[in-house]
Amino acid sequence: MKLSLTTTALALVLGLAAPALADIKIGATISETGPASFLGDPEAKTLKMLVEEINAAGGVNGEKLELVIYDDGGDPNKARTFATRLVEDDEVVAVIGGTTTGTSMAIIPVFEDAEVPFISLAGAIEIIDPVKPYTFKTPHTDRMACAKIFEDMKKAGISNIGMISGSDGFGASMHKQCLAIIGDYGIEVLADETYGPTDADMTPQLTNIKGKEGIQAVLNPGFGQGPAIVTRNYAQLAVGLPLYQSHGVASDGFIELAGAEAAEGVRLPGTALLVAGLLPESDPQRAVVVAYKEAYEKATGKPVSTFGGYAHDALRILVDAIKRAGSAEPSAIRDAIEGTSGLVGTTGTVTMSAEDHLGLDLSAFRMLQIEKGGWKIVE
């Protein structure tokens, strides 16, 4: 008795007392603050909004959801501690999170050891390749973006391209993935340039590319402000060849940053969410993305983002799995997630299998073209 009193007192003092019990407890560790907050913030808001929505509609299998959410600030070490806490202390049945590749990779061992299903919101292919039994993810990989771009190039009869890539994590990873599959499309890279994440002028690299004989198009894998500067310099130099950007800049912010005039005609792979209003009525994703976009913008007063969409899909996959499993046992949920089939999300239609813990194909991406400061679907 005395011991348990001391324990309780100690736990209270440390502020670590376990919260009240709920029916189905799911966890999340998200980078709401810190350098990755532009990813994590919409993810956290989406999860909170959807859990409320689901509970208002009667919960899952008649039981209410409880979301335990921690902010890891983008620090993999903190994320690891929160992951341990979710599994060991909060005893959640499944976890969504890992906003960045670093945080995701750092926490995967925790879930694999504890046998708790985990759905990552980060991009890298390493998360699900090789397949780990309890780890899943929702965002498409860089490799898929490359494939989508190369398909479009092939259709346009382009076989020689120039590449200018950011040397940051995203740019470098996509550059590598693109080069790994480019041979399958019979496309050759004649000029391969890079720029630093904080560079303010890419004219020299683009001049090099412009000067190379035979280049038919330019591809710019990059993230943040770099691609906007490339786009502006590209227009200033009047290179005159088709410019392809990556899914990393598929947002309205990119058009603003690059300027509508410079961005005119730029092509990039984006998700259905970005062009929710432009989707035809017959599109299977239309209902889902429009509903999410409206709910999110109403709840937060902010424009919807692709990243929030990743969290949306993760929660939908999880809830769908719990429903089908008819139980909230971690191992039953895991099996059900793996059995996800034809679930329509914001990033695409998800069909998982024992070999594929992502479940998206190239139809997840839409080839978009920027026209008069807006988006146009081109396929």
Place this chain on the structure above:
Amino acid sequence: MRLSSKATTLLILAAVIAIAPVFFPSSYYFRVGSLIFVNGLAVTGLVILIGYAGQISLGHAGFAGIGAYACALAPVHLGLHPALAAVLGALLSAAIAFLVGRPILRLKGYYLAVASLGFGILVSMVLSNEAQLTGGPDGMAVPELGLRAVLKAIGIDLSNTEFWYAFSGLVLVIGAWLALNLYHSPTGRALRALHGSEVAARTVGVDVAHYKLVAFVISAVYASVSGSLLALQNKFITPDVAGFMHSIEMVTMAVLGGAGSVLGAILGAAILTTLPQVLTVFQQYEQLMLGLVMMLVMIFMRAGLLPSIARRIRGRAE
């Protein structure tokens, strides 16, 4: 029999580490505990540098980064056992500290702080940018230490978090023991003398430059071992470990708890490691609270939490 202050410190430390698990409601607390010990070890090194020798470094996370990445890289590229890799990391850190320390320890005060800051940022930049070697900002996996399996084979079956609690606790006690020994050694006395007054120390024959360098190298090894422990425990490492914020955190822990006292600095590490866990509800205010606590400690308890409180208690007793 009256125990020496060294024995008392070690006894308190060992007793707290051994008894605390009785009160742990779940194994998550072992994780927090082991993080405290890992941070405590790095901070103990800073006690030698800041508390004993009176030199400031804002780049010690750089050494933690070297220790951490040694454990990730050496097993893959050199085929070393992770434990040997940690030793290699410590040797490498010592060598780098020696080379870097020689010129920068000629600087004083702010200049020394800024130079060490530059070193820390340099390491973190190399780790982020040499992606083909280090995996870049996305980090890389670290192999298993394998000691847990050995223990299991001889009948001691510990869970992962329990093992790391015990292991890093043990390393911390050893680290504290070495630091306390140093305090009472001729080297420790020389360090304290140059802390008091470099000129006075020089007049009585203390080789100031040499002893500053000794303190810098020793504290670098502490930071390196702490980085290795973190990497082996997490089995995954990113350049954040060498980041600027980590350096600042270490110094803050030391100053908060009391840079002149090993136990105080470990207390500082304990407080700052648990704070983010306690304040999850007020995540946005974490930095604010931290700043407030630091200011109050600096104004009212200039020697740091533990030494100030100990002095007050002693003052009342007399």
